[in-house]
Amino acid sequence: MEHSVGYILGVLVGAAAGLGVVALLFKLKVMDLTFDERQERARGQAYKYGFWTMTACLFLYGFSDQIFGRWCDVLTGVMLCVAVALMVFASVCIVKDAYLSLKEKPRTIMTLLTVITLLNLSIGAMNLKSDRVVKDGVLTYGAVNGICGVMMLTILVVYLVNYLLAKREAGE
Amino acid sequence: MKNLRLKAARASLDMSQQQLADAVGVSRQTINAIEKGDYNPTIRLCLAICKTLNKTLDELFWEE
Numbered sequence: 001m002e003h004s005v006g007y008i009l010g011v012l013v014g015a016a017a018g019l020g021v022v023a024l025l026f027k028l029k030v031m032d033l034t035f036d037e038r039q040e041r042a043r044g045q046a047y048k049y050g051f052w053t054m055t056a057c058l059f060l061y062g063f064s065d066q067i068f069g070r071w072c073d074v075l076t077g078v079m080l081c082v083a084v085a086l087m088v089f090a091s092v093c094i095v096k097d098a099y100l101s102l103k104e105k106p107r108t109i110m111t112l113l114t115v116i117t118l119l120n121l122s123i124g125a126m127n128l129k130s131d132r133v134v135k136d137g138v139l140t141y142g143a144v145n146g147i148c149g150v151m152m153l154t155i156l157v158v159y160l161v162n163y164l165l166a167k168r169e170a171g172e
Numbered sequence: 173m174k175n176l177r178l179k180a181a182r183a184s185l186d187m188s189q190q191q192l193a194d195a196v197g198v199s200r201q202t203i204n205a206i207e208k209g210d211y212n213p214t215i216r217l218c219l220a221i222c223k224t225l226n227k228t229l230d231e232l233f234w235e236e
Contacts, residue, residue: 036198038211097201 030112032103042096050089057081072139079144083151090155094162106163113156120149173209178232181225196220 025031035043061077072080093099100106124146127133132142182192182203189203196203196217205211206221213221218233225232 036202037214037217038202038205039199097199097205102197102199 025112029103030108032101034102035098036102039096039098039101042098043093046089046092046096046098049092050085053088054081054085057084070138072143073141076139076141076143076147080147083147087151087154091158094155094158097166099159110156110159113152113159117149117152117156120145120152124149173235175207175209175232178221178225179207181227181232185225187225192221192224195224 022031058078058081061081064071065077090099100109124133124143127142127145133140133146134143182189187195189207190200193200193203197220198217202211202213206213218229222229222232
């Protein structure tokens with residue numbers, strides 16, 4: 001599919017703005033990467049699970065494309081694999097109490113995650129409503145917001161369940 | 173194996189897991205994991221804990 005220069009510039013500016021926001025959050029210490037030794041170790045294990053999940057997903061995606069023909073855009077397929085791998089990485093980190101760094105405040109990070117989840121799900125729903133998710137039986141890049149929304153919602157649910165279980169365990 | 177000696181030493185100084193964690197620069201969950209025996213700390217962290225609780229390595233971490 002051909003895109004205009006304006007479209008490509010828009011994508012680049014959007015990506016740059018996204019990176020700028022993340023950099024600002026790091027500068028304001030809302031996001032931080034200071035982990036202790038147990039967390040580093042747990043995150044290493046989680047990274048391993050995420051890596052192998054992504055490898056398996058990419059193989060599955062490649063095979064499905066060969067067998068069933070083109071069912072989704074290449075970039076959308078890659079995003080789908082990355083989303084599944086990130087879901088696995090984040091879930092393992094959460095279960096091992098290594099998702100948030102030493103300086104991050106759980107409430108702030110979860111609020112941020114909730115806002116981004118709602119934003120992505122809303123854009124995903126809008127894309128679905130205006131028939132931009134599937135074109136000629138092929139999943140298009142318009143599905144990516146929905147995919148990211150579902151991924152973040154899953155991470156939020158895992159965090160919440162883990163938090164409630166830990167709270168119940170502490171109370172016993 | 174649970175590290176009850178660490179828990180006792182911390183409690184004798186009236187310190188919470190969070191206070192000990194802050195003092196040695198780790199998360200509360202890490203202190204909890206050490207006390208429960210779910211995590212084997214490095215010698216560096218063991219030393220930091222010992223210094224904070226005024227105990228020796230043997231007193232807190234040597235298995236009899």
